[in-house]
Amino acid sequence: MRKDGAKGDWKTMRMNSAKGDLDFELYPGLAFRGKWNRKPYKLIRKLGAGVTGYVYLAEGETGSVALKIGTEPMSITAEANVLKQFSKVQGKPLGPCLFDVDDFLSANSVLPFYAMEYIEGENFVDFLRGKGPEWLPVLALQLLSALSALHQQGWVFGDLKPENVIVTRRSAEVRLLDVGGTTRVGRAIKEYTEYYDRGYWEQGTRKAEPTYDLFAAAMMVVDCAYPRQVKKERGNTASQLKKLVYQAPLLKPYREIVYKALMGGYESAEAMKNDFLASVKQTEERSRVKRKQQRKARKQKGAPIDLILVMSFVLILFVLYLLIQSF
Numbered sequence: 001m002r003k004d005g006a007k008g009d010w011k012t013m014r015m016n017s018a019k020g021d022l023d024f025e026l027y028p029g030l031a032f033r034g035k036w037n038r039k040p041y042k043l044i045r046k047l048g049a050g051v052t053g054y055v056y057l058a059e060g061e062t063g064s065v066a067l068k069i070g071t072e073p074m075s076i077t078a079e080a081n082v083l084k085q086f087s088k089v090q091g092k093p094l095g096p097c098l099f100d101v102d103d104f105l106s107a108n109s110v111l112p113f114y115a116m117e118y119i120e121g122e123n124f125v126d127f128l129r130g131k132g133p134e135w136l137p138v139l140a141l142q143l144l145s146a147l148s149a150l151h152q153q154g155w156v157f158g159d160l161k162p163e164n165v166i167v168t169r170r171s172a173e174v175r176l177l178d179v180g181g182t183t184r185v186g187r188a189i190k191e192y193t194e195y196y197d198r199g200y201w202e203q204g205t206r207k208a209e210p211t212y213d214l215f216a217a218a219m220m221v222v223d224c225a226y227p228r229q230v231k232k233e234r235g236n237t238a239s240q241l242k243k244l245v246y247q248a249p250l251l252k253p254y255r256e257i258v259y260k261a262l263m264g265g266y267e268s269a270e271a272m273k274n275d276f277l278a279s280v281k282q283t284e285e286r287s288r289v290k291r292k293q294q295r296k297a298r299k300q301k302g303a304p305i306d307l308i309l310v311m312s313f314v315l316i317l318f319v320l321y322l323l324i325q326s327f
Contacts, residue, residue, distance in 0.1 A: 022054055025106045026069060034102030034113075041067060041115070048163070050180045051191055052076065057118060065099060069113040075180070076112040077101070082155070082179040083116060089149045095176040119177070121169045125162040128224045133250050137280045139167060140221060140254075142174035144273035147213050150176075151185070151269055156208040158183045159191040160216035162223060183208040195219065195229055202237045204264055211264045214272055218261035225250040238263065253283045 031042040042059045049055070053070025070076045083098040096116035104111040121127070124143070128135055143165060150157060157164075159181030166175050181191030189197075189206040198204040198215040206212070222241075223229065225248035233240050245251055245259045257275045266272040 021071060021109065022069065022111070025108065025111060026054060026056065032104055032106075034100065035105045035110070037100055037102045039100055039102070039115070041065070043067070048178070050178055052079065052180050053113075055178075058115070060099070060115060064118045065115045066096065066118040067113050067115050069104065069111050071109075071111060073103075073112040076114060079179050079182075080114040082182045083114070085153060085155065086150075086176075086179070089153060091149065092173065093175070094146050094150055095179060119166055119168060119175050121166045121175075123162040124165040124167060124174070124220055125223045127167040127172075129227075135172075136221070136224060136250065137254070137276065138172075139174055140217075140276055141273060141280075143217055143220075144269045144276065146174055146176060147210070147217065148269035148273060150182075151210045151213070154185050156183050156185055156189070156210065157181065157213050157216075158189045158208065159193055159196075160213050160220070161193045161196045162220055165220070185209060198262075198264070201232065201241065201262075203241075203262065210268055211266065214261045214266050214269060215264065217269075217272075218258045221251070221254070221258050222248070222262075254279050 026043060026046075028043055028045050031040065033040050039061055044057045044059060044064075047055045047057050047066060050068075052072060052075040053068055056067045056069065058065050058067045068076065068079065080098060080101045083095060086093065086095045087097060096119055098114060098116050100115040102113060102115075104113055122130070124139065128139060147157065147160075157176060157179075159178065164176060164178045164181075166177055167173070168175060181189065183190050185208055187208050189208050189212065192199075192206065194200040196216040196219045197206070198212060199206045201215075203215060204211065222244055226244075230244060241262050242259055245255045245262070248255075251258055254276060257272065257279060260266060260275075261272055266275075
């Protein structure tokens with residue numbers, strides 16, 4: 001489902017109506033207990049909104065949590081199941097940890113929700129713009145590792161964009177948020193945002209496959225090279241994308257990789273990650289050789305000066321010797 005603000009079909013209008021109900025039912029300061037598990041929650045502030053509901057920062061039994069509250073039980077349950085799948089992936093967690101799945105019995109309706117880990121940090125692009133270019137390969141490799149692990153479990157993230165990729169404040173780790181668009185490989189993408197959608201840029205279908213996520217990941221990397229998103233031009237979109245990649249100084253070491261991903265040239269996130277890692281190593285090696293050459297040049301340049309200083313010192317000693325001998 002498109003997330004660009006345009007008017008949609010009856011299903012979209014139904015969801016908009018449901019969100020109106022949520023606006024009435026939910027507000028900061030609201031305290032309640034889950035219908036089944038009886039865990040207490042107090043809403044603090046709204047963090048965001050997705051197609052299937054709202055996300056609130058809330059206070060739980062053991063501290064801060066993020067609550068995803070909606071009106072469609074099947075959608076909320078499906079998202080909770082995806083988070084459970086995330087937790088089964090070996091290694092570091094890909095997304096928020098799932099704590100609770102329950103219903104909120106309000107005065108007017110029963111609202112399904114799930115409680116998950118509240119992750120503090122900045123979105124992918126904002127973090128990079130604030131920290132500097134040296135962070136690009138560090139975060140890009142983390143993102144590709146997370147996507148590789150997700151794809152190996154048979155899932156495609158789908159609605160991949162900076163707002164759904166957070167860099168944690170404490171450890172600068174990449175985590176995935178808002179799993180509403182996560183889709184089984186082979187099916188049609190459930191949710192997407194136009195700017196990061198390869199279909200919008202006329203570079204492929206909206207079939208859930210690894211190349212779909214890799215296009216969006218590459219567009220996020222392009223985002224980091226510009227102060228704001230560029231507008232899609234009429235005509236050859238492949239040519240426009242290539243221009244965006246090859247004109248950006250930030251992307252110079254990685255431009256072939258980024259453009260290849262935009263054109264659907266990588267079959268897996270692991271392959272793109274390996275090329276990115278090889279490029280990082282090549283860049284580091286070139287920098288090392290350059291530093292070595294600069295040190296050598298400075299040393300050679302400084303040699304005559306050192307010789308002059310030594311000769312001057314010897315001459316002073318010789319003059320002093322002559323003066324002493326003359327007395």
